[in-house]
Each structure stands twice: as structure tokens, then as C-alpha cells.
Amino acid sequence: MNIINTLVIDFHSHVGRMGNYNIIDDMDWYVKNLDAAGVDKSFVSYIFDGKASNCNDIVYEFVQKNPKRFGGFAHVTPHYMDEAIPELDRAFNKLEMKALKIYPPFYPRPVNHESWYPIFEWCNANKIPVKSHTQYGPGEFKNDDSGRPILFLDLAQKFPNINWILAHSGNMEEGRIESVQAAKECSNIYLETCSSYGDHGTIEYFVDELGDDRILYGSDLPLIDARFGVGRIVTAKISEDSKRKILGLNALKVLNINESEISI
Amino acid sequence: MGEVDIDFKSSVPVFDCNVSLGRVHTRRLVVDSAEGTISAMDHVGVGHALIHNPYGVNYDPVHGNNKLMESINGIPRFIPQFTCNPATFDLDSFSKNVEINNIKAIRMEPHKQNFPFVNWIVGECMEWIVNKQLTLFIPVTEFNPEEFYNTIKMYPNSKVVLCDLHYSHVPWALPLLKALPNLYVEVSKFSISDSLLRLLEIVGASRILYGSKFPYQPMGPQLYSLHRWGISESTLKAICSGNLEAILGINI
Numbered sequence: 001m002n003i004i005n006t007l008v009i010d011f012h013s014h015v016g017r018m019g020n021y022n023i024i025d026d027m028d029w030y031v032k033n034l035d036a037a038g039v040d041k042s043f044v045s046y047i048f049d050g051k052a053s054n055c056n057d058i059v060y061e062f063v064q065k066n067p068k069r070f071g072g073f074a075h076v077t078p079h080y081m082d083e084a085i086p087e088l089d090r091a092f093n094k095l096e097m098k099a100l101k102i103y104p105p106f107y108p109r110p111v112n113h114e115s116w117y118p119i120f121e122w123c124n125a126n127k128i129p130v131k132s133h134t135q136y137g138p139g140e141f142k143n144d145d146s147g148r149p150i151l152f153l154d155l156a157q158k159f160p161n162i163n164w165i166l167a168h169s170g171n172m173e174e175g176r177i178e179s180v181q182a183a184k185e186c187s188n189i190y191l192e193t194c195s196s197y198g199d200h201g202t203i204e205y206f207v208d209e210l211g212d213d214r215i216l217y218g219s220d221l222p223l224i225d226a227r228f229g230v231g232r233i234v235t236a237k238i239s240e241d242s243k244r245k246i247l248g249l250n251a252l253k254v255l256n257i258n259e260s261e262i263s264i
Numbered sequence: 265m266g267e268v269d270i271d272f273k274s275s276v277p278v279f280d281c282n283v284s285l286g287r288v289h290t291r292r293l294v295v296d297s298a299e300g301t302i303s304a305m306d307h308v309g310v311g312h313a314l315i316h317n318p319y320g321v322n323y324d325p326v327h328g329n330n331k332l333m334e335s336i337n338g339i340p341r342f343i344p345q346f347t348c349n350p351a352t353f354d355l356d357s358f359s360k361n362v363e364i365n366n367i368k369a370i371r372m373e374p375h376k377q378n379f380p381f382v383n384w385i386v387g388e389c390m391e392w393i394v395n396k397q398l399t400l401f402i403p404v405t406e407f408n409p410e411e412f413y414n415t416i417k418m419y420p421n422s423k424v425v426l427c428d429l430h431y432s433h434v435p436w437a438l439p440l441l442k443a444l445p446n447l448y449v450e451v452s453k454f455s456i457s458d459s460l461l462r463l464l465e466i467v468g469a470s471r472i473l474y475g476s477k478f479p480y481q482p483m484g485p486q487l488y489s490l491h492r493w494g495i496s497e498s499t500l501k502a503i504c505s506g507n508l509e510a511i512l513g514i515n516i
Binding site: 007030039040054199202205222227236237 | 265266267273291307308330357435454455458459483494
């Protein structure tokens, strides 16, 4: 056993009731879970309401209850592009969101289709990080091809002021390979680690192929317990320095924040 | 700042109940050898593993079980688990092979093997499993819940372990565990928030088994997580090894 204190920032969690999994979004419960996992701060989003402003209001209200432990990621959708740009302005200039979360499978065109561009142009102009659900591989989730990792290569080149975070790093092996390929070619692409599919050796593969500076710990809380995701990092066969970077230090750079704003 | 165990190794004995050993034809696995599996076990402190062969699960149980015994090759840390297809196998010869190799655990994957988990297919095999006091392992993705419930409730003395439970199965799998007291649950993929608390409330500590689903998942994360719930050492030990030893009737 080697208990250490190190900064842990969760780059991927959700708020909002999920009755389908018997999950409620109780603040005290979240804090207990983060404490048990050793997480200092968790960045939350909500993406399941068709009206994006409702999503962002839910996130804002949640974060305001405990801003030391939680930060907000905004959500908008190209289904209602007329609402998306004003909502981006509200989310980042009034609601203090730190990044944008998008979910390509909710939309019938690939994430690099030009119908998404107004959203990305706004983020590029304002240097807002964009985190996207990514998944690619065999199985029942064919809609997820709209956010397959390789598509972000195109976007990262077209919108170079955006730091692109590939949530789940493509999930399956095919997706992970594409994620690494995209990140190797574009220095503004980051890999985030939460997944229900990560093979043995996944974290080691990312570090071997990409180095340890652009990998970010995420939990997927409350669908996945925060302890499990931390366990993926600390039990990987990588150096202690790499573990510290992935658990929290890299996130500081992506979000352009100081450690003093995070530590509890 | 966050407190983490940066070089984690289990503090209690661990007997992993869900490990696959061998190659598959669709991809190159990160680990497909006995040596690689033992190295992964040593890294996080897993002492023993219940092992099945993927060829037996995906295609032919007879050849898969033979491959299993070849790859285990007498390694005492590996406990063999045989795969069977009750729709196509010869029970007499399978039974003999189970006895010769001192097998305690049977694995069925009905969807992959193209049979429904209904009594008119699996009944004879279930009776044999109960009579021989063997334990059946079956992934939750491999059966129709209604068929499974109706079949297992006919064998209240059977010992059945549900594997690969995921958060997406919560709405029906937790009621299933509650409804059938002879069901045990393996936790390799069950990492939904409050996962252990939910299971402790529904089935109690004696019906929860640590498994990793290695090499499709690493052995460490769930083991690390189990060590961070604040449960007693005796409960942790039971989940990590004692419960599995008890249902298999072996002492590692």
C-alpha cells in the first residue's frame, strides 16, 4: 500500500435523475462518492433534455450548491442551431461553464459535418474546450459511428483553438486505435479514460503510444462509480508521475486553471 | 488533495472467478498466455483464478475444454472451468471428463451457443449439475430473463453465478437476484455508483463474488474499488475469495 495525496480531477460525470437506473442526483451522495475515490473536483454535464438551456440550468444549479467540488460543462445541440449560439454565450459568459459537452449519436449526421460548424466556430473563437462522446467498434451502437474518433482529426485541424477531448477514447479496441491515431496527429486532441469496455492494458497502451501529457481521468459518475475509474489509473503498469498527470495535473492545463482553484 | 493508493495491491487473498485464457480468432488480445495472465495476477495480488477457454465459449466446448487443460498444464493457481452446451453435448462423456479433471464449475453461454435457456433444453444438465453439486456460471447477456427465471426456479438447490452484470441490466437483474436466493453475482462489470451497497442490500455479502473478466478488462480496477468501500476485512475477504471457495467446495 502506498497512499499518497495527489490532485484528482474528474473530467466526465453527469447530473440529473436517471430513474431508469435508479439513480438520483443528491449532492451529499456525490460528495461521499468523490471522497471515497479521492477525487477533488468533478466536472458535470447534462445532455438528455431536448432543450439545451434546461440541461445547462440543471448543471448550473447543481454546481452552485458546491462550486469547490463541482464544475460545469455546457451542452448544446445542432438540432436547434438558432438556439445553440445564444445558449453558448449564456453558458460560458453567465453560467461559468468550463467546456462544452457534445453527444454526436443524438444527431443524424457525422460530427465533422458542416451543420455542426457554427457551434465549433464559436468555440474556436472563444477557445472553449469541447468534449465529445466517442465510440467505434462492433456491437449494437451503430449510431455511435457519427462520433467515431477519426472524425476529430478533421475537426482538430479545422478548429485549432479548440482542445478536443475524446470521451471514452473510442471505447472499443477499434475506437481506441483511431483515438490514438487522431491524437498523435493533432496536439489539440486529448483522450479521456472512462469506459465500460476497456481491455486489460488500455491505459498502458495510451501512455506507450501517446505519452502521458494528453490523457485525462474521467469517471462517468453516476453510471460508473468514481472509485472504479481511479482504480483503472492507479493499477495500470505506468510510472507514478504518469498516474499523477492523468489523475489531475493534465486537466489543469486543458481547462487553463490553477491548482489553488481545485485543491480541497 | 485526493488520497489514492498509487501502488495498489490487494490486502486480502483473491480468487478471481471470471478469467478467460487463450486466443480468439477475431482480434489479438493483449494477454493470451498463462505467463501473461500470471503476471497480471501478481501485479495486483490475485492469487488464484477460475479459468475458461474462449474457443469453448464461442465454438466448440469439447475442443475448448481440451485446450483449457493444455494451457493450464498443471499450474496450481489456475482452477479450470468447463464450458458446456446442453443442446448438443453427450452428457455421459462430458460427465466423465468433468470427473477426471476434478471440475467444480461449469460455464454456459446460451446465446453464443445458439440455444435458449429453457428447461426442455437444459433440464437434464441442470439436474446433473445439482446432483454433482457443481456451480453454474452464466453471463447476463446470454439469456432471456423470463426463460432464465422460469428455469432456475425449478432448481432451488442449484448454485448459479450471474456474470458480467452491467449498469444497463439494473432494472431487471437486481429484481432477479432478489427473486432467486440461489443466485450469486460476479462484479467485474458492475461498477454503477453504489454498486456494492446495492448488492449488499439485495443479496448480502455471501452471494457476491469478485471477478475481473480478464483480459477483456484489467484485474485491478474492481479490486481497488472493493478496497475503498470501508467494508470489514472479513467481508472483503469473503467477496474476494471466501465465497467462491465455499461454493466450489475447495480450499485454495
